[in-house]
Amino acid sequence: MITGTIIDSTGSYPDEPTDVGVTPIDVTVRNSGGEPSLISQINAEVLFAETLSDCTFGGAGPALVSANYSVKLPTDANTGGTRLGTTSTETRFEVKAGAVDRMVVTIGPEKQQASGSYPVVVAVRLSLVHDNNETLDAGAVSIVSTLDNAEKQVQGKLDPDCAAKNLQVLDKLFAVQSIRSNELERLRAAYARSAE
Template sequence: MSLDKLEQVDVNVDPGEDEPSHTVREDVATVDILLHNSGGTPALVTEVSFTFVRAEAMRECVGLGGPVLVSALYDIQVPADVSAAPFTRSEKITFSVNPNEYDRLAITVGPENIPETALPYLYSIDVALITSGNNEPIDAGRVAIATPISHVDSAIINGQRALGLERTDVDGGPLCVRENFERLQTALDSSEKRSPELLRLHDRYTVLNSFISDRDSDTGPLGNLDWTSPALADPNCSELGLDPRSGPTVYADLTNDGVKDALVTFSCETSTGGYPEYVQLFDGASPTGRPRALADLPLDPSKV
């Protein structure tokens, strides 16, 4: 089975509030099954069965949207309420594979009637096929997917915005982001066949989760940096032919974004000791290993 192929289906968008609904075409998650008929007569697939071993929606940690509802014409339509998992959804089909040939059967799958701003659903699915004249299902394996594809970017934005919240209760903020990461990890661990969208979400939420762990520490995400390294040290020292030295460093959320920043005192080492040059403020929300300087604060040495 492959999960890399996309199919386009009609998606109905209902804005509500007396506005007319309309239909658009969107790429949707597709389970692509490679079939091989090694026999001497045509093989007829009459039914495809999806057993949802695990199904859950990512939590919305920050409110993003309005009342717009979307519904897509998936081959396998899954109820928005997935609390009953495990459950099975089947579709009667007629798909013939000629003798001694290969063919591909593409089945689209996704939730029905969900808000336009809803975050993706995470499915772990056991796929089986029923063929004509054979009462025993053919096990095609297990897949793990995130769908709808069009909602993946919203999930990433939702997680990023949630980390700016002051709240840490179960309804939002970092704990909600961490719960979504754990749901993604569980989906990823359920199968070796994973959709590109699931992998992308997991990668991004892995970063967000590590960001939370760093932020929860005493020093925040910048605490492990060597402030005397050539890439970070006071450039005035090298201009003077002196060795850089970092003095007292304070880690605190000075930019009010929920992440601890670094306030670093830089000195230049001389034969008689060091003297302060200035304090520099670094943004705790900078990319890993590349702290962004926000401000230089000159110091009066007599007041240090």
């Protein structure tokens, strides 16, 4: 879980704090040098991004959530969808000389629906920039960034036609060579069961 803020886009209600379920990405970093190494930037190249339909028909209101992801992916002001391209975020993660350490990265859209269950699925290629401007490719991952919304779909009664359409979107995502999260696999399995 990470913290976030619910924003009423009509301006009728004040912003309020909330918690958002996320899929953490574990990156193992080894420093084989004799000096501490500082990771100063995370780059995320968005290879695929899509907001899936709510197959539980939970409805959506005017409220949006802005979550405190490590890397916030820009959303399009007109469509609300996550934009393709590379996003960079400053960070400060030190790996001691001769040590192996674990860095946890969370990734998601800068804004997403607060109500209904609209899972956002993304594939990103991560790279880490060291203080000496050397870039380390951390590989590509595919995740569900809005974990609570995905869980509502996995546990809920799904409309078969909607599930079939979401399954087609996930088939495109699964064509991207990447490490896939367990949550994403569970979501795809739920759609496959409902679409039969």
